[in-house]
Amino acid sequence: MEIIVNGENKQVPENYTAEQLVAEMALLGKRIAMEVNLEIVPRSTYDAHTFNQGDKIEIVHAVGGG
Amino acid sequence: MTQVKQDTPLIIAGVEYKSRLLVGSGKYQDNEETRLATEASGAEIVTVAIRRSNIGQNPDEPNLLEAIPPEKYTLLPNTAGCYTAEDAVRTCKLARELLDGHDLVKLEVLGDEKTLFPDVRQTLIAAEELIKDGFKVMVYTSDDLLIAKELEAMGCVAVMPLAAPIGSGLGIRNPYNIRFIVEELTVPVLVDAGVGTASDAAMAMELGCDGVLMNTAIAAAQNPILMASAMKKAIEAGREAFLAGRMPRKRYASASSPLDDTFF
Numbered sequence: 026m027e028i029i030v031n032g033e034n035k036q037v038p039e040n041y042t043a044e045q046l047v048a049e050m051a052l053l054g055k056r057i058a059m060e061v062n063l064e065i066v067p068r069s070t071y072d073a074h075t076f077n078q079g080d081k082i083e084i085v086h087a088v089g090g091g
Numbered sequence: 092m093t094q095v096k097q098d099t100p101l102i103i104a105g106v107e108y109k110s111r112l113l114v115g116s117g118k119y120q121d122n123e124e125t126r127l128a129t130e131a132s133g134a135e136i137v138t139v140a141i142r143r144s145n146i147g148q149n150p151d152e153p154n155l156l157e158a159i160p161p162e163k164y165t166l167l168p169n170t171a172g173c174y175t176a177e178d179a180v181r182t183c184k185l186a187r188e189l190l191d192g193h194d195l196v197k198l199e200v201l202g203d204e205k206t207l208f209p210d211v212r213q214t215l216i217a218a219e220e221l222i223k224d225g226f227k228v229m230v231y232t233s234d235d236l237l238i239a240k241e242l243e244a245m246g247c248v249a250v251m252p253l254a255a256p257i258g259s260g261l262g263i264r265n266p267y268n269i270r271f272i273v274e275e276l277t278v279p280v281l282v283d284a285g286v287g288t289a290s291d292a293a294m295a296m297e298l299g300c301d302g303v304l305m306n307t308a309i310a311a312a313q314n315p316i317l318m319a320s321a322m323k324k325a326i327e328a329g330r331e332a333f334l335a336g337r338m339p340r341k342r343y344a345s346a347s348s349p350l351d352d353t354f355f
Contacts (some may be wrong), residue, residue, distance in 0.1 A: 030146065031143045031144070031146055032143075033146065050144070050146050052144055055144075055154070056154075056156060056189060057144055057189065058141075058185040058186070058188040058189035059188075060181070060184075060185055063181065065184050065185065065188050067188060068188070083143065083185070084143065084144045084146075085141050085142060085143055085144060085185050085189065086141075086142070086143075086144045086189070087139040087140070087141060087155055087156060087166065087168065087186075087189060088117075088139065088140050088141075088142045088155055089115070089116040089117040089118070089119060089125060089139065089140065089155055090115060090116060090117040090138060090139055090140025090169055090171050090306075091115030091116075091117045091118070091138060091140075091169070091171065091257065091258075091284075091305075091306030091307065
């Protein structure tokens with residue numbers, strides 16, 4: 026199925042979890058936050074959270090800023 | 092002889108801070124410069140921006156939080172780049188998740204690309220929604236007294252009027268407006284944006300501000316680490332001058348040496 030991650034289309038298998046996505050992006054253990062369809066997905070639920078077709082996912086981190 | 096008065100600490104949302112200098116983490120050459128300048132400034136609160144993670148394109152990208160660890164500093168996420176209340180609220184919710192529930196945020200909602208002046212209408216809307224959701228909002232705003240009072244009344248924990256446009260280094264454009272805000276509000280008032288050099292920071296403190304937030308003034312200096320040190324001293328000097336109570340301005344001279352017993 027297709028999901029959108031940080032603005033890019035991505036093909037993933039059915040029942041793909043947030044944890045699998047974070048691992049694939051080499052972000053496991055890094056300080057990040059995730060939003061799916063404008064709702065926050067807490068870090069503690071990544072392993073249980075499965076995506077649906079067309080989900081819009083944003084994964085963010087802290088960068089320098091004023 | 093009057094005793095040297097001990098200053099009261101800066102208290103924001105019930106937490107005490109020794110330093111009245113708050114700094115940003117943007118525009119530095121690299122992580123090491125960020126780390127050294129932040130240390131030299133003595134700041135305890137450091138702002139960060141929230142942006143998309145790289146999707147595995149650059150796994151060796153240095154991590155900002157190694158330079159400014161959350162164990163050492165109070166990280167203050169900002170809503171930089173947001174032009175709508177909706178984007179600002181989204182950013183704060185992501186930031187709160189990112190920082191394990193820490194809910195002190197710097198709210199800025201911009202209205203104009205050239206000046207980066209705040210859209211105060213959207214700022215008021217965002218502030219209200221964030222406060223309802225339990226955030227502790229330090230709000231970047233214009234030097235308009237009425238807007239400042241409204242932001243305080245709705246529950247912002249600090250009000251932060253700009254000195255001049257973000258990154259302009261022009262210093263305090265209207266000290267009289269800043270002074271009105273300082274006089275009328277009871278929450279901490281911090282000048283945020285537009286400071287250029289140490290004397291600007293000292294002036295903000297002499298006006299009675301509770302603190303100053305700056306980024307470009309340090310990061311864009313020829314020697315950022317030295318400027319950070321200068322700013323630390325300027326904040327302290329300005330604060331002491333304020334507490335000391337300056338002499339009145341006079342239109343005419345008043346000699347400092349005695350007029351009697353001259354031999355000429």
